Structures are given as structure tokens and as C-alpha cells.
Amino acid sequence: MKSYKAYCFDLDGTVYRGKNAIESAVRFIHKLQMEKLEYFFVTNNSSKTPEQLQKVLADINIETPTSRIYSSALTTAKYVDLHYKDANIFMIGSDGIRSALEAHGLNIIDTDEARPDVVVMGIDRTIDYMKLVKASLAVQSGAELIGTNEDIRFPAELGFIPGNGSFVHLVGNVAQAKPTFIGKPSPVMLEVIQQEYGFQKEEMVMIGDNYDTDILCGIRFGCDTIHVNTGVVSTELVLQKEQKPTFCVEDLSVF
Numbered sequence: 001m002k003s004y005k006a007y008c009f010d011l012d013g014t015v016y017r018g019k020n021a022i023e024s025a026v027r028f029i030h031k032l033q034m035e036k037l038e039y040f041f042v043t044n045n046s047s048k049t050p051e052q053l054q055k056v057l058a059d060i061n062i063e064t065p066t067s068r069i070y071s072s073a074l075t076t077a078k079y080v081d082l083h084y085k086d087a088n089i090f091m092i093g094s095d096g097i098r099s100a101l102e103a104h105g106l107n108i109i110d111t112d113e114a115r116p117d118v119v120v121m122g123i124d125r126t127i128d129y130m131k132l133v134k135a136s137l138a139v140q141s142g143a144e145l146i147g148t149n150e151d152i153r154f155p156a157e158l159g160f161i162p163g164n165g166s167f168v169h170l171v172g173n174v175a176q177a178k179p180t181f182i183g184k185p186s187p188v189m190l191e192v193i194q195q196e197y198g199f200q201k202e203e204m205v206m207i208g209d210n211y212d213t214d215i216l217c218g219i220r221f222g223c224d225t226i227h228v229n230t231g232v233v234s235t236e237l238v239l240q241k242e243q244k245p246t247f248c249v250e251d252l253s254v255f
């Protein structure tokens, strides 16, 4: 493998599984840290703050500043700050997205206080009908609809449960509006890293276990990609795709 300047890692299924470290990935990240190469964590998890994700990484022996963690929540806030600075924002979501929006000093309102210019949606495990009504009406009145990520479902112990994308599409369908998504496979998170650090695309690589999010994110952005066979999508399935990753590996111990 050629040497890159910036290694962008997915988290779940790539660096850890649940609470368990994927040791080959941890060793690889230690190696990058020793060689002073740049590494970033790029995750669609919008329910945890960077501090909470930093703690999860510390628990598996990866010490990292929060500035290296790009969650879809954090990047959504950066994106809203960039494009809708003084806007009124109606949000549905948990701690992760709320604290990210607040950290940028963005104006979060309820729909009975003012007319929203933007509706931001991240995963909200207490979502109810009224929140969906408010979001749908706001978007019909002209608010932009932005979702932290498009994940339709994710695996839980008993089976698949609804992801944020399911709710964002629900609101989009009711309001007849096309949402903007920030999380992978949208290339926005890699674009933000590139802008902030001034990398060339060919200096960056996206590493992940999920073809439909991680690998497509890298492909749409236009950088090299590495698929690892340690998570949700097997190498066998990835090799059937028309657009293949630059590299397919069992795990990161080969590097």
C-alpha cells in the first residue's frame, strides 16, 4: 500500500465492535501515531458527543484529541454554521447533535416561538408524532431539511431497529422535500477534513467495514478506500460491487 498523509477511519466494525477493540486496527492506529501521520475518526454516530466517543476510544487504549473525531452531528453543526449562520433551527435529536449546534452558537428554537429556516434531524430515541408533525410543517413552510445521516436501520440484539434516515425520509416524504444528508455516504465529512487541513484527495484514504456508507463516501469524495472484513459487509459481497474499493483486506494487520 502506498503511504497516505491522512487516514480516515470508520469506528464501529472498523476500530471496535460494540465495546470490544479490533486489535489489528488499534495497533495500526498506534503505528500512525508513532510515525506522526494524520488520522481521523469519521462516524455516522450522532447520539454521542466527541467527548463520549473519545472515552470509548480511550477504553480500548486509543488516546486521541476530540479534534480528530468527526461525527455526523459535529459536521452537521459545522455545515449549518457555514451555510445558515443566523438561521432559526428546529432540531430533533439527542445530546450529540444538540451540544454540537450549541457549541457553534446556533439558534435552536421550537416551532411555536418562531418560523424555522432549517430542520436538523439526528437520531432521537424519544421521537414522537408531534415532533414529526412540527418538522413536516416547518419543511412545508420552506425550511431546509438536513439529516445527520441516512442510516435507515441498524442492528440490535433482537433484529433491526429504525435509524435516523427512516425518520428524515418520513418528514421529506410528507413535506415533498429532498433532504440533505451529512453522514456517510455523503462526502461532506471528508470534504470538511480536507478543507480544514488542506490535504489533496490523493493524500487521503477512507477505511471502513460498510460498503454502502464508508466505501461509497470515499468513492464519492474521490479518494482511495480500504475495505476491512471486520464488520457488517463481507469482502465477498464487496467484490461483487461495480465500483470496488482500492484495497480489500481481512484486517489492518496486513499494513
Ligand SMILES: [Mg+2]
Pocket (backbone or CB within 6 Å): 010, 011, 012, 013, 014, 208, 209, 210, 231
Ligand atoms: Mg462501521
